[in-house]
Amino acid sequence: MTAVIELVNVTKIYRRYSGRHFATLKSALLQRSILRDLQPTEVFPALSDVSFAVPSGSTFGVIGRNGSGKSTALKLVAGITKATTGTVRVKGRISALIELGAGFHPEISGRENVFINGIMLGLSKREIEQRFDEIVDFAELRDFIDAPVKTYSSGMYMRLGFAVAIHVEPEVLLVDEVLAVGDEGFTHKCLDKFAEFRRRGRTILLVTHSLGLVERFCDEAVWLDSGRLRGEGDPRRVVDAYLAATEEREEALMAATTAKAVASSVGTGAGSRPADATVGRAATGGSTGGPAASNGAGSGSSTAAGMGAAPEAGPRSNEEEGAAPGLRNMFQADEGRWGSREIEITDVALIDRAGEPAFVFHSGDPVAIRFKIRAHAAAADFVIGIGLFNAEGVCCYGTNTHLEEMASVQLVGEAQVTFAIDSLDLVEGTYKLDVAVHKRDGYPYDYHRLLYTFRVKSRTHDAGIYRPHHRWEFSGAISFRPAEKGA
């Protein structure tokens, strides 16, 4: 199989002429510094020594973080910019879906724009005439084609741009993250069109953040990171490698955030009076504050409201038995740390399957919340609690030793506490963790409010907060087929 697109040791350096933006032509002339000013002051390598080849007839994915050089690579292939060093070879007519409708003029009609855009993309007038109806039908703009483009909605604009570009019948199609152009129906139509391209043996170079699309659709993929090629080959393997690296990065980021949050709370906390006042207010206003808090959570999303109310109802019913005001506090305060520190919590960590501290978990993984508590004087009245919150502040789960009917007897010196979760059945998202130790009446020893952040990752983009362990069962004449490549 021959390569249709070939990049050989391509480096692209963007120059920044930072100082010169304020200089005028006059001053440049007066100081005779025109030549010097035309020299770049700063260089930024968008791609460094990247080589890959796209075989004819394949669908080729390019993935990577923002700013990794994906779009630059695409522009080089399209010929819009030139490589600083190295060679880019392309065979056949290219159509680039980089920015849809880039050449549209707002004042003139859709019909005229189709012609001009088509000519810009390399079609002849006759070719456009032949395809005109097809283009208009594809864009679903039959009724509006004679209206000026400025009256179009952004969706209509994009659809028309997409329709023109796709009907150029290129041998090589370059796609840069443009599948989010229309409603569900139109997206499917675009995917169908891509599939048709594949069947006809055309080559597609796809730059996208949609990893599912790459896995499903591409024959091969490359992964760019900071302008360098990090992976190449089977899309599943490349995507997995990319995801693993993303997790690592997130781990590092979260470790840094958590360290910062804990550090700043240590500075302000330490059993000071304002902190006590916060708790006092929270405790007295508990019965009214509870529902208000759940209302606030409910504004985040409608499903969250129901879920937010559920755990909240628990402690309130317990309240009549005089229980767990400490838990209720979880719904009110902002992040921070307070308490008398007669008993202190230290070394809070989330432990993964391998027994190592981690910040990113997969849905369904076992997780242990582990921390140390130390009593400065022997204590008999203490309750240890934890709370899990999602990014919207909805409490996903909260419990404490008192609620679970463990009456405290004694704590002397230091002890290690592990809250082991066999299966972290949460949907993908960022979550925060509370840990606290307080008296039965709510008097706080040490309260760590939303100080610990972790992420749950999942391959399934299901909705809600909680993912119960489940399976689908069917009987009768019903069948499904697994997601196929190119479907």
Next chain:
Amino acid sequence: MFSNLAQVIRYRGLIQSLVARELKARYRGSVLGFLWTFIHPLLLLSIYTFVFTVILPNRSPAAQPYGLFMFCGILPWNWFSSSLLEASNSLVSGGNLIKKVLFPAEILPIVNVLANMIHFFFGLVILLAFLVVYQHWPDPGDLVWFPVVVVIQLIFTAGLALLLSALTVHFRDIRDLLSNVLLFWFFATPIIYPWLDPNVIRYKRLFDLNPFTHLAVSYQEILFFHGPFGHAKGLLALGGASIVFFLGGYWVFDRLRDSFAEAV
């Protein structure tokens, strides 16, 4: 460079559609629409006629009727100045195209020059109407020179437009500089005063250095003044210079081409 130049010719279909689009878009949405093309020069003609025959009567007996005389110079000047003002901005405002579509950038300034040339032609229709009204017939022999002047002006303007559009990408203040230079240039060219005026003749050498002098004088000789076309030498010299100028402008443009997609 020359292969790129050849490419421009391959894109003539696109240039054609873009010029048509430019003209259409300009008047789309206005009530009088295309009539504005005629109204503007008409208005200019009446204002200048009023000012320079009633308020400041012109002393030159040669340049009568004055409004008609001045119109012969103003029309090509408007073509020239509007082209440059629009073209200097064309790469910056067309940045979307340059950044996102594989597109020969030189088409943009060239389209501006051509669209304004079409406007110039519409203006000529008005001029023709007034030549008829004033019964001021140009010599048929001189009219042979008319397309020559137009072509030379086209080449000269296009060269300057390419140069300015490419430089404006890097020096945005060229736009402001240009509008001021054009104002000065307008009065430094024998457009509202005749070339044959003794005060002008005195500075003939200086005027000769102004390329637009030769264009304006040629238009006046052809369309307005009677007698054989007397400025052939100056015109042809400018013609030669224009070709050199165009190639020079295109060379600069070509050299800066790769920086456009990043700098606009």
